[in-house]
Amino acid sequence: MKNLKLVARETKARTVVKVSGVEIGRDFVVIAGPCSVESETQLLETARAVKAAGADMLRGGAFKPRTSPYAFQGLGIQGLKILEKARQETGLPIVTEVVDPRDVSWVAEFADVLQIGTRNMQNYSLLKEVGKSGRPVLLKRGMYSTLEEWLNCAEYILSEGNPDVILCERGIRTFETYTRNTLDLSAVPAIKELSHLPIIIDPTHSTGRISLIDSMSMAAAAAGADGMIVEVHHKPEQALCDADQALTPDIFATMMRRLRPLASFLENLPSESTAKTNRIK
Ligand code: PEP
Ligand code: MN
Numbered sequence: 001m002k003n004l005k006l007v008a009r010e011t012k013a014r015t016v017v018k019v020s021g022v023e024i025g026r027d028f029v030v031i032a033g034p035c036s037v038e039s040e041t042q043l044l045e046t047a048r049a050v051k052a053a054g055a056d057m058l059r060g061g062a063f064k065p066r067t068s069p070y071a072f073q074g075l076g077i078q079g080l081k082i083l084e085k086a087r088q089e090t091g092l093p094i095v096t097e098v099v100d101p102r103d104v105s106w107v108a109e110f111a112d113v114l115q116i117g118t119r120n121m122q123n124y125s126l127l128k129e130v131g132k133s134g135r136p137v138l139l140k141r142g143m144y145s146t147l148e149e150w151l152n153c154a155e156y157i158l159s160e161g162n163p164d165v166i167l168c169e170r171g172i173r174t175f176e177t178y179t180r181n182t183l184d185l186s187a188v189p190a191i192k193e194l195s196h197l198p199i200i201i202d203p204t205h206s207t208g209r210i211s212l213i214d215s216m217s218m219a220a221a222a223a224g225a226d227g228m229i230v231e232v233h234h235k236p237e238q239a240l241c242d243a244d245q246a247l248t249p250d251i252f253a254t255m256m257r258r259l260r261p262l263a264s265f266l267e268n269l270p271s272e273s274t275a276k277t278n279r280i281k
Helices: 040-052 077-090 101-107 124-131 147-159 187-194 203-207 210-222 249-267 274-280
Strands: 017-019 022-024 029-033 057-059 094-097 113-116 137-140 165-169 199-201 227-231
Touching: 022 029, 029 040, 029 249, 040 057, 040 077, 040 249, 057 077, 077 094, 101 124, 113 124, 124 147, 137 147, 147 165, 147 187, 165 187, 187 199, 199 210, 203 210, 203 227, 210 227, 210 249
Parallel strands: 029 057, 029 227, 057 094, 094 113, 113 137, 137 165, 165 199, 199 227
Antiparallel strands: 017 022
16 A cells, blocks of 8 residues: 555554553453543442452543533543543553543553544644653544545554554444444454454454454454453443443453463464454564
8 A cells, every 4th residue: 555654564464552561462462441431439439349350450441432512521530540540449551542642641641552543643743742641542433434545543542653553443434323333353364464453353442342242352362353342231221321332341351261271272273264363474
């Protein structure tokens, strides 16, 4: 793809993003937590549960880009302070979204990884700011975007001097309505062909259905994904955001018991396998 300089596969064997001992691009990394931070109890209980089930990082939004202006928009700085508390207690690094270029520098003081949501993938001033933030960036694919457009957005971040970008396939809009979006699993090996950046998947926002999350996660691991980000809530029925698609801690723990053995089985496959070749090179 022309115009891609820094993110192109030809420039580097692979990128491993290191976040407090977690290596994205080497191990299968699981990021779990609620859609949004709602209260200290909600976040801490969820954080303890995902930690116990083996999650590597904690997610939770303090700034929520909502389709409706009347929907819960997040707790802002109060939410970030609660995330900080959860990190202190559990040791899990924090992934949290930033939506406004003016907030990047101070949100970066709380976050271990800055998330750019699907609706902001092509917000170029935001991309430039996170490029200067000194924090790893989780860049979600725009729900209407091609792989080339997505990689160009990663290029913006790298061109500001930040090499630590994790791509996240979170589903694209198609004519299908049974699922919330369509998880483009072929994006995983395709990105591995095109770029050295790690790629994870989001089975929550792509399917929008709890019943499909376990199988899509396993399929993503088999396709060579470097991990996943999934929504878990200690009491999903009370969630202020994305209530229908959050896993309970029990369902999450059950999924992890199936996923971890699969991920280590895949790690040990002979290197001729396409997925393995792509991951190791
Ligand atoms: C989220 O992660 O909660 C979120 C809003 O995701 P997306 O930007 O993929 O819709
Ligand atoms: Mn959500």
